Amino acid sequence: MNHRGTCPPQMYRYDSYDHKILDERVNQFRDQTHRYLAGEISDEEFLPLRLQNGLYVQRLAPMLRIAVPYGLLSSQQVRKLAHIARVYDKGYVHFTTRQNIQLNWPVLEQVPDILAELASVEMHAIQTSGNCIRNTTTDQFAGVAADEIEDPRPWCELIRQWSTIHPEFAFLPRKFKIAVCGSEQDRAAFLLHDIGLQIVKNSDGELGFEVFVGGGLGRTPVIGSSIRKFLPKQHLLTYLDAILRVYNRYGNRDNKYKARIKILVKAWTPEVFAERVEAEWEHLKEGPATLTHTEISRIKSFFTAPDYQSVDHAKLDAQLKTLGAQSKAFSRWLERNIQPQKQLGYASVTLSLKPAGVAPGDVTDLQLECIADLADRFSFGELRATHNQNIVLVDVLKSDLYELWQQAKAAGLATPTIGTINDIICCPGGDYCALANAKSIPVAEAIQRKFSDLDYVYDLGDLELNISGCMNACGHHHVGHIGILGVDKKGQEWYQIQLGGSANKNASLGKVLGPSLARDAVTDGIEKLLDVYIENRLDQESFLSTYQRIGIEKFKERVYGSTS
Amino acid sequence: MAQLLKDYQVVEEHWSIVDEQAESLPCGNLLLSVSQRQQFASQLKQQDGKVGIWLDGNAEIEEIVESLLDLPLIAIKFPKFVDGRGFSLARLLRERYQYTGELRAIGGIIRDQLYLLRRCGFNAFQFAEGVDLSEAAKSLDDFSEAYQVATDQTIPLFRRR
């Protein structure tokens, strides 16, 4: 029950068409699984079928990746996830860096049942893996961010429907990821996606998109190139069709390391790629897939603002200040885990999934239920998964923050370290992932334990530390202010350190510091980097700014000794 | 006699693919590559049977389309089932160039692609030996509704709901 009335969550709701498509997908995969288990489908043929239904075979067991379209979840869906984690898995789930959720221990035979359970709450695992169009991602503060030009969620939903079981693009050269950014600040890392869409307004005040292609992490990290400055909004889907068609036809299919769209864009140059897309689009433009006003309004109608109360926000701020003065723990949490909103009197709360000793992004079934309760009680039954592997509750009345904090704290969800060195982005790594070169979770834990003194952590300020267990870069190490990459040296686990990456609007890729370090030398190495920062920073300068000003040399010397 | 799936039916195959090494043409209806069609141009004039063309995924369809549209059969070859270029070629032939003859998927396709292949405009499907075609045909209609436009539904769902 929502204590402010029974306002339904502000998200897309399925109609009979959506339900039908999803139910038919579950039936299709149930039949495929059945035929596979009966030996009628070979492993090779089953591979893309199961991947496109979210199912990997991992180091220890299968892994099921569940789509959370653009990160949005209702409390009802989260309760269902808790139920699934309990009944079909070992009682916990993992939030990924792409706003999705993974189950680490499902049993193949039960996967169709899990998918049916998900379908009952309008969820699925369609296209969460495989060489197809993946889940579209966006800003976790969509709809409430103060710097928003336009809410990106309706556009993400339009893309979700367009990409779901697209008849032409289910067997692309490689995976394909789209992100939408609707604000001034980029919180979606959209320049690091195969397609990045920036919502813009032209000089006539019309809404459209600047289209970027060819960004991505992985082996060859690249920042996306703009191929169209302004695409009027109604043309979104036909233009996406044109890009995908060019890629589907001409992307490299011989070498999987050269198969992403970024390689094609680079080989042709962004200008030539743009010309090819425009030429294809000429034929599709104004076709039946052109969006209508009716459809845009229909989708937007699901994302209307909740019933905000008008409150005396100055008074609420004063109350918070008083409470903060009485409790250092609360004021710390306010400082790091709360974001202002454009709606005065309301705030967005980040529930941390990063307490030391727990794999970053892991939550138990009981915690999920607690999160669902918190969402019902404080945020209109809605919550968001973030690419930093945390949970955000938006639209929390400021007068509720103290109570929310107490409940979150009791559930282990109030670690006050958002945006600090302890808010580590970390892939599952060698503990789970079959592709890993090295473990990543124990490295994250060692760092969190080493830097457990909150005064020190706060003094360091904003600092993104990202860890990937291999070149695939699921932990986004290239764009961490400090990035750590697991490498394999003659069967031993080593770690390469990178500095200076950033995933915001002025996205930059980290530079390699020097030779990789053994696992037990990593935390000491990090400490030395932090010492260099503290000694050299000016005023309130962040780690990243200091690095950008003084360069890599001083850091290098400190970690490896004098190199001259 | 080999069989294939065509327009939802299991039918006898009436075409033969001309071997790459062939130095002369066999009798009957012939499925040729683009280069064989040039190579055997004069012989084809005296040929009784019908002529069709098969294309690779990398075919630059825009450049040769004029010479294809009157053919009774165009086949698109999938070197491996995971190579999805043929899906785009099929839609181009049907939607952009209004090809109305038989459009056949050959090569490595699998049953579980039938629904998508059909939506992209294929109406005939040649499988590896041993595939139970009437069983496979069930996958042609894995879904009864779709979001996107394709050859079987030219109005997107959002204009119909």
Ligand code: SF4
């Ligand atoms: S970065 Fe590598 S090790 Fe980590 S999850 Fe991705 S594939 Fe696995």
